[in-house]
Amino acid sequence: MELITYPNPSQWAEVVKRPVKNQADLTETVCDILRHIREEGDRALLAYEERFDKVKLTTPVVNQEEVDEAEGLLGDELKAAIRLAAKNIASFHEAQRFEGKKVETQPGVTCWQKAVPIEQVGLYVPGGTAPLFSTVLMLAIPARIAGCRRVVLCTPPGRDGKVHPATLYAARVAGVDSIFKAGGVQAIGAMAYGTESIPHVYKIFGPGNQYVTAAKQQVSLHGVAIDLPAGPSEVEVLADDSANPVFVAADLLSQAEHGTDSQALLITTSFALAEQVKEEVERQLPLLPRRDIAACSLENSKLIVVRDAQQALALTNEYAPEHLIIEAREPHALAEGVINAGSVFLGHYAPESAGDYASGTNHTLPTNGYAKAYSGVCLDSFVRKITFQELTSVGLQNIGPAIECMARAEGLDGHRRAVSLRLGRADV
Amino acid sequence: MELITYPNPSQWAEVVKRPVKNQADLTETVCDILRHIREEGDRALLAYEERFDKVKLTTPVVNQEEVDEAEGLLGDELKAAIRLAAKNIASFHEAQRFEGKKVETQPGVTCWQKAVPIEQVGLYVPGGTAPLFSTVLMLAIPARIAGCRRVVLCTPPGRDGKVHPATLYAARVAGVDSIFKAGGVQAIGAMAYGTESIPHVYKIFGPGNQYVTAAKQQVSLHGVAIDLPAGPSEVEVLADDSANPVFVAADLLSQAEHGTDSQALLITTSFALAEQVKEEVERQLPLLPRRDIAACSLENSKLIVVRDAQQALALTNEYAPEHLIIEAREPHALAEGVINAGSVFLGHYAPESAGDYASGTNHTLPTNGYAKAYSGVCLDSFVRKITFQELTSVGLQNIGPAIECMARAEGLDGHRRAVSLRLGRADV
Numbered sequence: 020m021e022l023i024t025y026p027n028p029s030q031w032a033e034v035v036k037r038p039v040k041n042q043a044d045l046t047e048t049v050c051d052i053l054r055h056i057r058e059e060g061d062r063a064l065l066a067y068e069e070r071f072d073k074v075k076l077t078t079p080v081v082n083q084e085e086v087d088e089a090e091g092l093l094g095d096e097l098k099a100a101i102r103l104a105a106k107n108i109a110s111f112h113e114a115q116r117f118e119g120k121k122v123e124t125q126p127g128v129t130c131w132q133k134a135v136p137i138e139q140v141g142l143y144v145p146g147g148t149a150p151l152f153s154t155v156l157m158l159a160i161p162a163r164i165a166g167c168r169r170v171v172l173c174t175p176p177g178r179d180g181k182v183h184p185a186t187l188y189a190a191r192v193a194g195v196d197s198i199f200k201a202g203g204v205q206a207i208g209a210m211a212y213g214t215e216s217i218p219h220v221y222k223i224f225g226p227g228n229q230y231v232t233a234a235k236q237q238v239s240l241h242g243v244a245i246d247l248p249a250g251p252s253e254v255e256v257l258a259d260d261s262a263n264p265v266f267v268a269a270d271l272l273s274q275a276e277h278g279t280d281s282q283a284l285l286i287t288t289s290f291a292l293a294e295q296v297k298e299e300v301e302r303q304l305p306l307l308p309r310r311d312i313a314a315c316s317l318e319n320s321k322l323i324v325v326r327d328a329q330q331a332l333a334l335t336n337e338y339a340p341e342h343l344i345i346e347a348r349e350p351h352a353l354a355e356g357v358i359n360a361g362s363v364f365l366g367h368y369a370p371e372s373a374g375d376y377a378s379g380t381n382h383t384l385p386t387n388g389y390a391k392a393y394s395g396v397c398l399d400s401f402v403r404k405i406t407f408q409e410l411t412s413v414g415l416q417n418i419g420p421a422i423e424c425m426a427r428a429e430g431l432d433g434h435r436r437a438v439s440l441r442l443g444r445a446d447v
Numbered sequence: 448m449e450l451i452t453y454p455n456p457s458q459w460a461e462v463v464k465r466p467v468k469n470q471a472d473l474t475e476t477v478c479d480i481l482r483h484i485r486e487e488g489d490r491a492l493l494a495y496e497e498r499f500d501k502v503k504l505t506t507p508v509v510n511q512e513e514v515d516e517a518e519g520l521l522g523d524e525l526k527a528a529i530r531l532a533a534k535n536i537a538s539f540h541e542a543q544r545f546e547g548k549k550v551e552t553q554p555g556v557t558c559w560q561k562a563v564p565i566e567q568v569g570l571y572v573p574g575g576t577a578p579l580f581s582t583v584l585m586l587a588i589p590a591r592i593a594g595c596r597r598v599v600l601c602t603p604p605g606r607d608g609k610v611h612p613a614t615l616y617a618a619r620v621a622g623v624d625s626i627f628k629a630g631g632v633q634a635i636g637a638m639a640y641g642t643e644s645i646p647h648v649y650k651i652f653g654p655g656n657q658y659v660t661a662a663k664q665q666v667s668l669h670g671v672a673i674d675l676p677a678g679p680s681e682v683e684v685l686a687d688d689s690a691n692p693v694f695v696a697a698d699l700l701s702q703a704e705h706g707t708d709s710q711a712l713l714i715t716t717s718f719a720l721a722e723q724v725k726e727e728v729e730r731q732l733p734l735l736p737r738r739d740i741a742a743c744s745l746e747n748s749k750l751i752v753v754r755d756a757q758q759a760l761a762l763t764n765e766y767a768p769e770h771l772i773i774e775a776r777e778p779h780a781l782a783e784g785v786i787n788a789g790s791v792f793l794g795h796y797a798p799e800s801a802g803d804y805a806s807g808t809n810h811t812l813p814t815n816g817y818a819k820a821y822s823g824v825c826l827d828s829f830v831r832k833i834t835f836q837e838l839t840s841v842g843l844q845n846i847g848p849a850i851e852c853m854a855r856a857e858g859l860d861g862h863r864r865a866v867s868l869r870l871g872r873a874d875v
Contacts, residue, residue, distance in 0.1 A: 096852050097852055097853070097856050099849070100848070100849035100850075100852040100853050101853065103846065103849045104849055104853065106552075107552035107553060107556070107846070110550055110552045111550050111552055111558045114548045114550045115560065120542045122538055122539050122542045122807065124534075124535035124538045124539055124806060124807035125535060125806075128535070128801070128806050128807065130539045130806055130807045130808050132543065132825065135785075135786055135787075137819070137820055138786060138787070138819065149857045149858035149859060150856070150857060150858075151857060152853075152856070152857070153853055153857060185856055221819040221820040222820045236668055239676075240664055240676075242676070242815065242816065242817060243820070244817075244820035244821060248667075248668075248670070265868055266865070266868060266869055269861070269864050269865040269868050269869075270865050272861045272864070272865075273859070273861040273862045273864065273865040274861075275861070276859060276860070276861035276862070277859075303864070306864070307860055307861050307864075308858070308860050309858075309859070309860065309861065313861065350837070354835060357563075357833065358563055358566060359563075359566070360833055361833070361834075362833070362834045362835075362836070363833060363834070363835045363836070364835075364836055364837075364838075365835060365836065365837040365838075366837055366838060366839075367869075368838045368839060368840045368842065368843040368869055369836055369837060369838040369843075370843075370865035370866060370869065371862075371865065372850050372854060372862040372863070372865045372866050373556070373836065373838055373843070373846065373850060373866070374834075374836055375850075375854075375862060376849065376850045376853045376854065376862075377846045377849045377850050377853065378552060378553075378556050378558055378836050378838065378846060379550065379552035379556070379558045379836075380558050380834040380836050381834065385831075387670065388670065389670060389672075390831065390833075391565065391566065391649040392565055392649040392650045392671070392672035392831070393672060393831060394830075394831040394832045394833070395832075395834060397560065397832055397834070399827065399832070402822075403813075403818065403820070403821060403822040404822045404823075404825055404827070405785065405788055405789070405790070405791060405818075405822070406789075406790045406791070406802070406808040406809065406823060406825070407782060407790075407791045407792075407793060408790070408791070408792055408793065408797055408801065408802055408806050408807075408808050409778070409792075409793040409794055409797060410792075410793075410794060410796045410797040410801055410806065411794075411796060412796045414796065415796040415797075415798075415801065418531065418532075418535065418801065418805045418806060420528070421527070421528035421531045421532055421804065421805045422528075422800050422801060422803075422804045422805050424524050424525055424528040425525070425528050425529065425532065425580075425581055425804045425805065426800060426803075426804065428525050428578070428580070428613055429577045429578060429579060429580070429581060430577040430578075430736070430737075431577060431701070431704060431705075431737070432704070432735055432736050432737065433697070433700045433701040433702075433703070433704035433735050433737065433741065434701045434704070434799075434800040434803060434804075435800070436697050436700070436701065436731070436734070436735075437694070437697040437698050437700075437701040437798035437799065437800045438798055438800050438801070440693055440694060440697050441694055441795075441796055441798065
């Protein structure tokens, strides 16, 4: 890891720059696949499954027997862990229920908002090197709490034609309605347009590789909502000299093992800590099964020593990390100053892993600096807030003249007339 | 207007189909302009202003004297109307402030959300046939209430190089920080990338023509958030036999005058009402200054008679109107059944114009069926909800074993170690 000491604020933008990906333009390939799915439905989907996931399926549908079987295959300890995580995720997201207030903005003019669940949502959970069953919990549990009528899950099968049992068990615990064996662009297309087997949905959630990301972007240009723009995962540890270098190093490494394009930053006011963490990272790295991946992403990672807490916060807000762990004597005081971050972890006993799995917060978060404009997934992501208003005739008398005047000034006389006619004015 | 009686549910999708726009692919043109703005800043911006808005500017900046002058030019009645509308919009959006709850999901594990304003936001307000100063209020007032540090407004100048005085006055009332003379794609590019004069922002709001829409889509693919995907405006009136055909016709026409691609639907249980409204629309149409536009969009518009209230609601939810006016004896009972809509108006005295201007609700709403997945602009649109969590060492002991087990099952041993090390386990 590169150690950078006391960078000048003029260098900050450069210091917290993310590694630039040389992103291939996948638009054409992705649009081709999406078009096939739209035109040919299941037939195209199964053909792509054979081509990309190397599996010959007769149907994408996962049936109840497969879920039952998965439950039998899984160890009790893991099942209990999944249930504990599910319980905490449910508690935290339950507390996010929206209670709208009625506001009488003028006598006789009452306005309010009401949260209404999105009727049909689609969740995508990648396969690949690790079965991300925790993501099933993070997406399906809030969908259920929000009250979405239909919660659909697509995930690619292994070469044996089966979905990982932990994914199926998590889907059952979280209350997913229907599970389908479908991966990549073809899964996104199936949920966007619907096929004979897979219902179309109004919003698609979930992580994925650059093809999945490009597919989500494409369908989002044509009316299907998506959760978040995606980028490589990242963590920042913000630490003072009270931090334990062993913990800090483990936190940086837990991010680094995600993928070769991950990034981990330490921003600290303590030069001594930075040096200790550097050594500790080198000591712990060889102990990781995924050390090759972690070693790669450590090349994008940095230890940055700054002058004081204020600089540390300013640099943090410039970086806008997906995950921010504050390992400091007074984490609350520092947390108050955080403007740009996805999820913040306070104190020496709050590793990112807690939020990744089981504390209750969501792990679908804005990466790549998107935290400056986006929230992570939360209960809000699964509802719309519809506005309502009721006017009595007195209410319309109170605001009618203002409406008439503004409509006239905007050159929209039909808008004015809808009011004037109701007020019984002679001039209509 | 086409009158459709008792359509079979199998025909519904066809009945509420929106007119398909033959949308040209503007991507190349738009990307060219965006690239020039990014590379050449103000110089490119001013050149495009000359080319598209036919005005030679030396700077895009609107100075305080221009705003002062605008205030002097505007009539007192309009200024009072703008202030009344601003007050109501402020009251309603103030009531949307988010109060997060702290949740202890397990002893020693505390999670919460905090709303933090997006630091820099950009508002786009089109020029064109009518000065849409009401949109300035709808976007800038919630931005101010949310606490956005910098609120930037771009709007195209007239050929005299000036911005309409009502737009400038509304911007002052709403508390916009900086106003710039910039329209179209070049304005979106300036706010996305920044120029010498115009600061870059993290999220861009506001309506516009198909070029502006395409530009917003393009920048949204590269990290700048946008408010909503845009489409033609639309209204549905849901009415029973208690509705006044004069009011209903005026409401349909007030939507029809927006633009030639607008759509207005009446869905009613009363055949008599449908017939009366049809006649009344024909009677009122010639009275509108914008009758040519309205006549065009009435060709996309329909009067639909259905069997009962349940069918009316089901068809409404299938259509997912931007605006829904319920002119019926029991509007609340019907409103309970609304699942898909942007903004709902209850009763015989709540025309869409009320929400367009002055009742307090926002008029930036999901069109084109997007109400199935998107909310309109509200206070939430200007904040992010950052999650926080704090764990004590007891808290980590409570959920640590579950995290370790799940991380192991996902093949992420570094994630497990960040917990195990803190729990002082020997096996690390």
